[in-house]
Amino acid sequence: MKTIFSVIIFSVLLSCSMFQEENEYQLIYEFENLDETSQKEKVIEVLSKRLSNYGLNFKFDSSKSKDILLTIKADTIYKDRIDNLITNRGKLEFWECYKSKDVLESLLRYDNSLNQGALQELVAFPNVPYDPTIFYCSSENLGVVLENLNKEAFKSFFDNEFKYLKFLKGQPNDIEVVGFYAVKSNEEDKALVTGSDITKAFQTYNYIDKPTISIEMSEEGGKKWEHMTNEAYINNTQIAITVNDIVYSAPGVSAGPITGGKSEISGNYTLEEAQDLAAVLSAGDIIPKLKLVKFLERKNE
Incomplete structure (x- = not known):
């Protein structure tokens, strides 16, 4: 029961305050090792799976050769938390x-x-x-x-x-x-x-x-x-x-x-x-x- 209750509270917090569609936030990432940029599409696929757990309105753009652009539309976000989700190698x-x-x-x-x-x-x-x-x-x-x-x-x-x-x-x-x-x-x-x-x-x-x-x-x-x-x-x-x-x-x-x-x-x-x-x-x-x-x-x- 405790687990179910915490998940419900967590979802409400995300939907009510963290991710309302009012403002736009952009986070631009680079590969620490530029030789690994060839893995960009696979990386975006993995990151999309991670973020899909949170009810986010997000979009990735890989059109630039070295960067990954993440755009999020929300009332406000916890930047450090998003960053940890993205940079964790898993x-x-x-x-x-x-x-x-x-x-x-x-x-x-x-x-x-x-x-x-x-x-x-x-x-x-x-x-x-x-x-x-x-x-x-x-x-x-x-x-x-x-x-x-x-x-x-x-x-x-x-x-x-x-x-x-x-x-x-x-x-x-x-x-x-x-x-x-x-x-x-x-x-x-x-x-x-x-x-x-x-x-x-x-x-x-x-x-x-x-x-x-x-x-x-x-x-x-x-x-x-x-x-x-x-x-x-x-x-x-x-x-x-x-x-x-x-x-x-x-x-x-x-x-x-x-x-x-x-x-x-x-x-x-x-x-x-x-x-x-x-x-x-x-x-x-x-x-x-x-x-x-x-x-x-x-x-x-």
């Missing part, structure tokens, strides 16, 4: 984590023997058993930590013990601290389960009434998900769920493999953020990076 991936205890032991051996303890001066380690996070660092030290993780000596050391080890960043918390996760990649550096396996995504609530995104997968995606959750269950490991290469959650699998191709993405979402991410994931394909270069507002007097 890259959803699921990665099996290594056991944090095993990786941490090797990390400390490397840092003490080959790195003069430099990494330990920059990070903090979790005190909770079975925490999938390997370590934490401040956003201020993030660049230096990444430099340490990208050293050839570091990569060579870990190649001997953890084949295709990959570190992923989490979301910064309220005090700008970032967690790092160690996941199992492969030769192609491709996640087993991705957004291409998703057939449906919608905003809902978890058991503590926090906004989340429920997802449903294709038959093939469901089989891969069952295999992945079975491996995590057998190995007593977690699965890192990433959006645009950022870990949003890393749940464990405590009751055996998950069948039926259903899952949930949780995180510190507001209601609007969960609704918007569901719209992005429902639209399917990953899009290239876009940037807003101009915003125009034309009010009807």
Whole structure:
């Protein structure tokens, strides 16, 4: 009932104030990588699917060689929210984590023997058993930590013990601290389960009434998900769920493999953020990076 009620309220707000047809707004976007402009029509198709969830009166114009022009007719709009819907790449991936205890032991051996303890001066380690996070660092030290993780000596050391080890960043918390996760990649550096396996995504609530995104997968995606959750269950490991290469959650699998191709993405979402991410994931394909270069507002007097 709560989900239905929130959707009704959300729709009323959009139709009554956010998107009344009175003024005209234009948002002009460019591709960050100009070599990807050939994908323009496909990108517009995906963006149109995203915006169609909101009752918007909108139109895309791709007549200029490098730009995408979005025109919206409404009483007023939330520019930042629209911009987030457009620029979100929609890259959803699921990665099996290594056991944090095993990786941490090797990390400390490397840092003490080959790195003069430099990494330990920059990070903090979790005190909770079975925490999938390997370590934490401040956003201020993030660049230096990444430099340490990208050293050839570091990569060579870990190649001997953890084949295709990959570190992923989490979301910064309220005090700008970032967690790092160690996941199992492969030769192609491709996640087993991705957004291409998703057939449906919608905003809902978890058991503590926090906004989340429920997802449903294709038959093939469901089989891969069952295999992945079975491996995590057998190995007593977690699965890192990433959006645009950022870990949003890393749940464990405590009751055996998950069948039926259903899952949930949780995180510190507001209601609007969960609704918007569901719209992005429902639209399917990953899009290239876009940037807003101009915003125009034309009010009807």
